[in-house]
Amino acid sequence: MATGNNFIVGVYGDDHIALKAVKSIREAGVMVYEVFSPFPIHGIDDALGYKHSRLPKAAFIFGFLGFALALLMQYWMMGYDWQMIIGGKDFASLPPFIPVTFELTVLLSALGLVGTFMVASDLKPYKKARIFDLRITDDKHIVAIDLGVNKLSKEEISKIIAQTGAEEVNEKSFE
Secondary structure (H helix, E strand, C coil), X not given: CCCCCEXXXXXXXXXXXXXXXXXXXHHCCCCCCEEECCCCCCXXXXXXXXXXXXXXXXHHHHHHHHHXXXXXXXXXXXXXXXXXXXXXXXXXXXXXXXXXXXXXXXXXXXXXXXXXXHHHCCCCCCCCCCCCCHHHHCCCEEEEEEXXXXXXXXXXXXXXXXXXXXXXXXXXXXX
16 A cells, blocks of 8 residues: 555544544544553554465474475485484484474474565565554554555545544644
8 A cells, every 4th residue: 555645643542442532433434543541442454454374384484494404404414415313313313303404393383484574564675664653652542644655635534533432633744
């Protein structure tokens, strides 16, 4: 979703009111950019219309990749490249491979998920954060609405936000 630089920000003091406000605002045909809160609000994902995450599928793929690479690496090293008879066992015996396979599965799954999450969330070290209101870390819940993607005027959106029980309605611009 392309975002602009001009936003209308609704400030709410209670999480239940903010949740009801998001539902009301979306029912009025206004697209909500994001909701910022000092703690998780149960049900906000459904109210915003977010789809379920595909991160579990990525975790499985990265975990399977780690599993396959660990077994391939150990089989290559112990069974083909540098064969060593240890305790009379076969060159490529599976039971000794299990700890390393488990560890590499977990390692690649974790690192892959961190990278996938950073790419999906557009987290970059050089990106400047958009802070809509400093009180989101204390006790306020912020509903941000991008004026660039909504068809209603700034005044109409401000009126809708005020009707939903917002303590304040502000305009925020970013350069």
